[in-house]
């Protein structure tokens with residue numbers, strides 16, 4: 001089984017020992033309910049670092065919706081068993097009181113790239129992510145941090161904060177792992193009913209079709225409207241956004257010469273899905 005630590009003091013002592021021995025540390029921050037997407041990050045870290053720490057912390061500060069926090073899937077024992085198959089050296093799973101002890105008054109807030117899309121739909125979300133990620137980097141003394149492209153905007157927010165705050169860590173963005181039918185793996189997928197799960201792949205297939213149409217010369221607006229229509233026709237109850245953005249700044253972009261990204265969020269069966277693809 002993967003050893004589990006719960007306090008910052010124990011984690012720090014271990015990490016300091018590794019650093020003193022000249023070993024590099026990779027960290028994979030997660031909220032648990034691990035799936036193949038998370039494991040792909042852990043494997044990449046395993047291949048590139050001497051020591052691998054996976055963190056599991058369902059961070060209350062990044063949940064704008066209390067119901068979402070309450071319903072977030074938790075499965076620590078199964079997670080530890082999965083991590084042992086890679087293996088990770090350590091699972092760090094602190095309590096909220098360990099991460100936010102009494103008297104905690106600080107916040108890391110990223111503007112610009114954190115403001116549109118998820119930032120607009122989930123007020124306060126990225127302050128919570130930026131704060132906890134900064135703390136996890138400090139706690140683990142990691143040389144490299146591994147993040148999934150599934151959360152593309154989150155990855156850009158983390159890159160910005162590491163750059164702006166001169167944090168001594170390299171951020172590695174990893175490809176999105178998908179189910180055979182294209183649905184991006186996500187912990188929240190377990191909340192889908194069988195009917196919702198059957199309709200969910202349309203989210204990715206509609207984005208892919210829309211990106212292909214844009215590449216073939218169709219207007220951005222028309223292609224995006226068709227993607228939204230395909231999702232609604234498949235039974236999605238709400239399309240929150242489908243946007244074509246500059247891949248780095250996440251500002252609106254109609255310049256096909258620069259890397260662009262199509263990003264979307266939509267609700268099926270009471271579950272909020274996000275995804276993104278290059279265009």
Ligand SMILES: Nc1ncnc2c1ncn2[C@@H]1O[C@H](COP(=O)(O)OP(=O)(O)OP(=O)(O)O)[C@@H](O)[C@H]1O
Pocket residue numbers: 029030031032037038040041146147148149150151174175176177178184185186187188189
């Ligand atoms: N399908 C995936 N492929 C690659 N990386 C992923 C995938 N799903 C999640 N990740 C990455 O794993 C890390 C932890 O994510 P998290 O624990 O929030 O899982 P999640 O499946 O994204 O959960 P949810 O979608 O419910 O928030 C993040 O860096 C995230 O981008």
Ligand SMILES: CC(C)(CO)[C@@H](O)C(=O)[O-]
Pocket residue numbers: 029030031057059062129132133151154
């Ligand atoms: C990066 C993260 C672990 C911070 O809580 C979370 O946002 C996630 O799981 O993507």
Ligand code: BAL
Pocket residue numbers: 062063151154
């Ligand atoms: N996977 C991003 C974290 C969140 O949805 O809160």
